[in-house]
Amino acid sequence: MRFLRYNNDGEFSLTKDFVSSEIPEYAILSHTWGKDDEEVTYKDLRDSTGNNKAGYKKIRFCGELARRDRLKYFWVDTCCINKANYAELQDALNSMFRWYRNATRCYVYLSDVCIPPLGINAESNPQAWDSEFWQSRWFTRGWTLQELLAPRSVEFFSPEGLRLGDKSELKQHIQGITSIPTAALEGAPLSQFSVDERFSWMERRQTTLEVDRVYSMLGILDIKMPLLKDTEAATAFGRLREAIDKREKCLEDLRLTDPCYDKKRIEDTKGGLLEGSYRWIIENSKFKQWRNHQINPLLWIKGDPGKGKTMLVCGIINELSKTIFDEALLAYFFCQATDSRINSATAILRGLIYVLVNQKPSLISYIQKKYDHSGKGLFEDTNAWFALSEIFTDILRDPVLDGTYLIIDGLDECVTGLPQLLDLIVQTSSVPFRVKWVVSSRNWPDIGERLMNASQNLSLELNAESVSAAVNIFIRHKVLDLARRKKYNNRIRDAVLNHLSLNADGTFLWVALVCQDLEKISKLVILTRIHDFPPGLDALYERMMKQIRDSSNNDLCYRILALIAMVYRPLTLTELASLVNIHEDMSDDIESLQEIIGFCGSFLTVRQDAIYFVHQSAKDYLLSKAVNEIFPSRKEGTHSDIFLRSLEIMSRTLRRDIYSLSAPGFTIEQFKQPNLDPLAAARYSCLYWIDHLVDSNICDGEEAHRFLQAHLLHWLEALGWMGKVSEGIQSILSLEAYILVSFLSGILYSLINLP
C-alpha cells in the first residue's frame, strides 16, 4: 500500500509501497470523483504536474486534517494507485474495503454541502447545511457505500473544511438517507446482515461503470474474486452470486450445530445464567493474568461435576464479547457427551471453524478449494480430522485472527478423538499462533497429563472460597424465587436457605436439583422434608432412584431412563413414545408422556420438545451406579431393543412417496413439511438403527435383511427428505464392517455390498 506524506517543505509526495505487516497508521479520504481531467493522478504526483488541478484541493484538505490528527501518512484513491498497472488496480479494488477499515481516520469531503459564511460553527448549527447534506451526491455513489461502512471513524466536512459531525453523531440523518440499519453504522459485523439486505443498500446508488456496482460490493460481502477487464455487469454479477452460493453451500455442509444457539439452549436448559454467580472469575488473579498477558495463552478451568464450569464458561463468553477489540474474533463450542452430533474432536473443530468463518467470511478461502474438490465428505470421511485440523491451523495462522479467543467447554465430554484434540490445542497455543484459549473439564488425569505443562490451570477446588460465595448467591436467588412463588413464610424460607447453605459443599448442581424437587413439595410439609435431601450429588441421585423404585411406574421409568441413556441424540417426545413401546393408546398422548418423564425423579428434563438428562452427572450416575436396575439385560440388551423397535417403526411408517407428492422431481427446497409429519416418529430410527444394531453386538442379520429387502428404497427416500443421505451411506459402511467381522449372513452382505 502506497501513501502520501508531507515533506519538510510543506508539500506532499508519494511514499514507497508498504508490505502489509509494515503498514503505519494513516488517514484516508472519501469523496466523489469530479471530471477525469480535474483529478490528480498517480502520474501527476510522480511528475509534479497536478498542482493546478481542482482535485488538488481535496488532497491538501486530507493532508491537513491528517496533520491535525498527528497522522504522518494519508491515502487518496485518485493518486495512490497507479491505474495504468492493471494488476495493481485489480489488487487495490480487492483490498479497498480493508484499507478503509484499517484507516485510523476517514475524512469525507462533501463537495456539494456548502456552509453559508455565517454558519462557521457548523456542528452546532446543522440547519445551515441539513438539506444539502440530505441531498449530497456522496450518498448516491456506489463506492462511497463501503467508505461509509468500513472505517471505524468517519468524519464529514464541508468543502470549506468545516466539520459537520461523525457517523455516530449523524447516524439518524445517515440512517434516514440510506436506510442502512444503525447497528451497521455503529460497526456491527456486516456478516450479521443477510446478503440480500447488504445488496439492498446498493440499490439506489450509481457508479460510472455499471460493473463497478458489483465490484464495489466485494468488500461489503467479504468476497474476493478476480476483476476481469471489460466484463459486462451481468456477467460479473453472475460470478459474484456463484461465489456467494458456493460459500453458503460450503458453510451449510460444515455446520453441524451453531454454537451460539447451543449456548442459548444450555443457559435456558440450566435455568438461566446468574451474573452474580460467575463474576468472581473476572476478578480472579489467574484469569486476569491470562487475559492481560500473552505469556501463557491457554487457560484450563477444571473442577468436579456440577461445580458450575459450563455456566462459568457462558459468563466468560459474555464478558469477553463485551470487551473484545475491533477485528478480533470469539469462537466457542460446548461439547456434550449425551449428543453424538457434538461429542467428538471433529465436531468441535467444525463448530469452531464455522463460528470463525461466520464472523469473518473471507476465512472460507482456507476451506473452499479443498471443499470444491471433496464436497461434504471433507468434513465427514475417515480423514476428516486430518483435513479439519489442517484447515484450522491454517486459519489460526492468518493475521486477522490476532487477539482472537477460542473456548471449549467440557473436554471430558469429547467421546471421540480427545487425545488428538488436546495435542492440537497445546500446539496452537504457542508461537506463532496469536489466539488465546480457554478450555474447561473435570479433573481428569488424562487431560491433566497433556495440558498441565502447557497451560495455566484454574482449579475450582483450589478456589473453594470464591466458588462457595458464588454458590451462596445462587442459593439465595433460587430460594427467594421459590419463597415468592410458593408463598413460604420467613421461617420456611430461612430453614431452606440454611439447609442448602450448610450442605451444598460448593456444588451448584446439588442446589439446582434440590430446588427442582422442592418445587413439587407442599409448603405444609417442607420443614420436615427438607432434611431428606442428603449432602453430595451421588446421595441425591440415590434418593431419586429410591423414589422411582418405590413408585408404581418403576418399570416404565427404568425403560425410559435406559433408552435416554443409550440414544445418540436427544429424542423428541414423539420418538420416545414410539421407541419405548408404551401402551398403544398413549403413544400420541404427549401430555401423559411428559407426566411420565416427571416420574423419572429429576433425572430428565424436556426443553422444546426434546428430552435431555438434567445434567451429564445424572447420566454418569445411572451408567455406573444404577446399571442393574435400568439395564436388566445389560446395555447391549437396550441397544438391541432399540434396534428391533426401530425396524418395527420404520416398517410400519416408511413407504414409497411418503409425502404423497405424486409428481416426481420435487426438490427439498420446494417441499413444505405437513403439520402432521408421517416421518415424525421414525426420524431417529432411520438415522440410528444401524448404530444400535452394531452396539447391541447381537448378530441379528435376519431382521436387518428382511427390513432392507422390503424397505431399502423407502428408507433411502426418507433419508433424502431428512437431508441425511450421506449419514445413511456412512451407516451402510458400518453395517458392512459389522457383518464382515461378525461373519454374518452372506445374503445380507451381498444385498448391501452394492457395486
Ligand SMILES: Nc1ncnc2c1ncn2[C@@H]1O[C@H](COP(=O)(O)OP(=O)(O)OP(=O)(O)O)[C@@H](O)[C@H]1O
Ligand atoms: N452462574 C450460574 N447461574 C445460574 N445457574 C448456575 C450458575 N452456575 C451453575 N449453575 C447451576 O448449576 C448447575 C451445574 O452447573 P454446570 O453445568 O455449569 O456444572 P459443570 O461444572 O459444568 O458440571 P459437569 O462438569 O458435570 O458438566 C447448572 O445446571 C445450573 O443450574
